[in-house]
Amino acid sequence: MAQDGPGNSTVIGGRYRLQERLGRGGMGTVRRASDELLGRAVAVKELHVDAGTRAMGALREARVVAQIRHPHVVVVHDVVEHEGVAHIVMELVEGGSLADRLATSGPLTPRETARLGISLLGALGAAHERGVLHRDVKPANVLIEAGTGRAVLTDFGIARLAGATTISEAGAFVGSPEYTAPERMKGAEAGPAADLWSLGVLLCTAVTGESPFHRDSIGGILHAVVFDEIEPPARLGPLRPVVRGLLERDPELRLGGPEAVRLLEACAAGEGVDGDGEVPEPVAVVAYSPTERATRPDAPLPSESARPARRRAAVRVGLVAALLAATVAGTVTATRLLGEERDPGKGAAGAAASAGPSFFPVPAASGNAQASPPSHPATGSVRPAPAGYQVVSDAQGFSLAVPTGYRRTTDEQRVIYRSPDGSVRIGIRVAPAQSGGPLGVMRRADANGAQTNPGLRDNKVVATTHDGLPAALWEFTWDGFTRAEGAHHAFDLCWEQGGVLYDVWVSAPVGRAAEARGHFDAALDSFVPALRGGGQP
Known part of the structure; x- marks a missing residue:
């Protein structure tokens, strides 16, 4: 296994000399490397050994992702194994992530966000045409190339072929809960629409600076995603209709990619936006719980796209308890409790x-x-x-x-x-x-x-x-x-x-x-x- 020291000169695959570490996530560690055969800089993602069968599955699916060709999808050059550890060799995008940009420079304007959304919809469309679901669309997985501003969707490490379950054989949930579609939270089969939900959350985050489903606990996040009322904030301005459509809880009613592109193109062209694209404050709370709604008469009424399911109280309690217990164990365990029929008495x-x-x-x-x-x-x-x-x-x-x-x-x-x-x-x-x-x-x-x-x-x-x-x-x-x-x-x-x-x-x-x-x-x-x-x- 490669070491993190500055003097590390491990060569993997007979050609990739590893250099400094660029970042680390739940599935792997990314390092800069030199492709000594072609004389170019690349990024190498070392999949964590403790990811077990999930890492090997990601390696198999990376070979499928490598076939995706799109200017806003990171290019996968190679997949190799070194000392029994899987590595994915990718295009090196010089520049930070969207998460870095939001943390250092603050939110984007609606017009900037619209242009970003168009790029990412193109990337997702190319992946979906190949039958590949990203499953982890979030600001940290969008790179912004320095100098050009090109947005690149990366980290397909947990991508799956369309129709595959979102739960591994070990029962571990993969992905980022704040950006995960409700159907995946329920452990149900998820298709391309699940990535579009995640994109809707990302667009909202890009303009407001925070995910609308951010909460202090995993249980709170899941409750917000699946149950709480959803109202796109006023600051989104002309982006509100597209975000509202992408955050439709029923995947069959969710806004599709082509229609989302048309709406975003109108926003990017400046329709409905004044000046430089800024929209007045305030930023409203996006997801309201039933308790918040009852105690806040000034809160906006829910949007048409909000579709939280009514469930038995025991179902909700059991779900949150299961998630909290799983968090202590180091994983987010998905349950199918949410799949139970809604209580007709509510x-x-x-x-x-x-x-x-x-x-x-x-x-x-x-x-x-x-x-x-x-x-x-x-x-x-x-x-x-x-x-x-x-x-x-x-x-x-x-x-x-x-x-x-x-x-x-x-x-x-x-x-x-x-x-x-x-x-x-x-x-x-x-x-x-x-x-x-x-x-x-x-x-x-x-x-x-x-x-x-x-x-x-x-x-x-x-x-x-x-x-x-x-x-x-x-x-x-x-x-x-x-x-x-x-x-x-x-x-x-x-x-x-x-x-x-x-x-x-x-x-x-x-x-x-x-x-x-x-x-x-x-x-x-x-x-x-x-x-x-x-x-x-």
Whole structure:
């Protein structure tokens, strides 16, 4: 094994003379070296012997990574073994990492970050085309070449072929938890979308200076990644839509590479950015726990992309305990506890202005969404679905009609039914009754609308009724979820019934506002809350 001393002159592979150490990570130590055959400087990563089978697996996969050719992917020249230890010979990039840059010079501007993101998306795309997943995209693994500013994605040492598990045979989790996608945290199969999640965290870190999931413990980090509400901070400016899309917890709904590139290209060109690309403070907290939400009425409401799963309390406790125990042992042990089905008895969180409990139990239906004709809450008569719609009975305790083909998702506040193209959303929130009644709820939402719905305009709140009950309607236009979709128009009605606040909301691109209004009316006309004892809702 090579030594660290300045006079070290070990030659490996018959040609690479090792020199000073450049850095050390969990999987290996990187040294400068001289390729005596070609007369050039290179970097040599010595994989740690104690990495065992993981190191040998990384060596095998490095041979695959060596086939990736892209200007923003570090070039792998060779893979050799010396005294039974695996070494990867790579291009030497003169310059520090993005982590070094952030530590010494502070955050990047949104425009600089957009250009960085485009480079890294190109690198990831080239890797994914070869079936290779990076699995550890973070600032420390992005090198910034001195003089040119070229960003180079490096350290594919824990890369895996697409479809491979993220957990080794020994049960050790590999990667950096703050930058790891929720599906990998659950021990589930992860694809290219997992790298895109990590890129989303990196982009947020580049602008704010800190990972949005930074916490004081491994358990806290995991809870933030998997459960806490996600709201991209205001400082991201025009980068908010792309970060919001990349931090979608459901990998199937996560923003794809080509669309992310289009959004970043618009940011890099200066669209929506003033002057040199700076965006005003403050930097908001990105991930809010349910407790923080209940105690911070000024906190922004969660984004559409936030999708924390509701789980049994025992599942959460068991997960954190397992992770803390694993940390003491020197590894982060991944469990599959998070894969358990969500508790159908847990409803949506209350609004930001509510001082009530974070989770409000409502009667559960069988399954998440089953087709069944609901009954009118007062008369018991069936409310049939209009043509082109289907009636669903939702696990959160209500029934309504949604367009055929719409898919169910959730975020911290709502159950959401999304159109096949994802641009039209029908959301339903169930929460405790709140002070000021429906009108007060909507007026507070409107007052905070600029935070929760960037670009809020043409907004109004009016008192109305629903099924003879006092209600309030909030109608507004806003910038929408992504630049590609453009501005959205939204209709939001809330009312109270039997001590419960019900809120039905529809948002769609402004060009489809009439269609959205039709879906909104159909949802309200067919909506039936869960009935409680005595036949009263």
